[in-house]
Amino acid sequence: MYQPIHPLRSSTLPLRRINYHVNHWGPEQSPLPPLVLLHGWMDVGASYQFTVDALRQQRRILAPDWRGFGQTSTPQADHYVFADYLADLDMLLDHYAPGQAVDLVGHSMGGNVAMMYAGVRPERIRRLVNLEGFGMPATRPAQAPTRYAQWIDEIKQLHQGEKTLNTYDDASGVARRLMKTNPRLSQDKADWLAQHWARPNAQGRWEILGDPAHKVTSAQLFRVDETLALYARITAQVLAVEASDDSLGQWWKERYSLDEYHERLTHVPNCRMAVVQDAGHMLHHDQPEAVARLIEEFLN
Secondary structure (H helix, E strand, O other): OOOOOOOOEEEEEEEOOEEEEEEEEOOOOOOOOOEEEEOOOOOOHHHHHHHHHHOOOOOOEEEEOOOOEOOOOOOOOOOOOOHHHHHHHHHHHHHHOOOOOEEEEEEOHHHHHHHHHHHHOHHHEEEEEEEOOOOOOOOOHHHHHHHHHHHHHHHHHHHOOOOOOOEEOOHHHHHHHHHHHOOOOOHHHHHHHHHHHEEEOOOOOEEEOEOHHHHOOOOOOOOHHHHHHHHHOOOOEEEEEEEOOOHHHHHHHHHOOHHHHHHHHOOOOOEEEEEEOOOOOOHHHHOHHHHHHHHHHHHO
16 A cells, blocks of 8 residues: 555544544644645545655645545535635635635645635635646526526435445445546555545445535536636636646537636636646646646745
8 A cells, every 4th residue: 555755644623513624744834835735526635645745845734625525524405505615715724824825736626616716815825726627618597497407306316315426345446446537546546545535334335435415516507707707816826737638628528628728717817837748637646746846846
């Protein structure tokens, strides 16, 4: 199994009526700004371990598990609203970095949260690294009736037990699942991730540490005009990182393209781009050393 160079520590913070689990690395005190790492959908904060191990500079690093993921508790609700991530992040920073501007890294969904938050609270972010946080395809207001109906139907399916997450015989089954999703993931890293990505339930089956309600489609349409307004308010320098595999094109086909994403980034006042070679969407697993170099060179 993978042996971390910098073992993670854990803390739990009561926040907004749930218990937030936060992973920590590095010294508690550092002259450098705190580095905050935001994970993606159906992932956990510990997912950044390989990148943290590849960083050369010692600094304070925090990686929360989003609500309903990892070891953070599940709210008393049957769906998730994206704006909650912004409020959660704001209150986490109030606690762990009061009065400080932080360096923020977000992957996938976490990258989307980071970009939005940097537009909402520009003074809280010094520099921002967006790892494949592409946003979503553009929508039209005319799609709203169908979207609301879809959301209602999926809420019903959730309560009828039709939206569930797979369970596995043991941790090795979880590791095989991770390697099937990402063929570049090595066995030792998959075995390590499985211990943080899942746990045995009362029946001894290993279940993913994610609330099935995360599978319910958002009731709200993705509004590009709102997103661009947020981008325009970002004052931090931004590094937008992509993997050489076009995961965006693989997901969305003709509905959304890298060219469209790149056009959106022109609305960010100070943004540069980089590509990590021989990597897919989980680029921080595929090429942690390359990702760590990009992050450190940009932050410095």
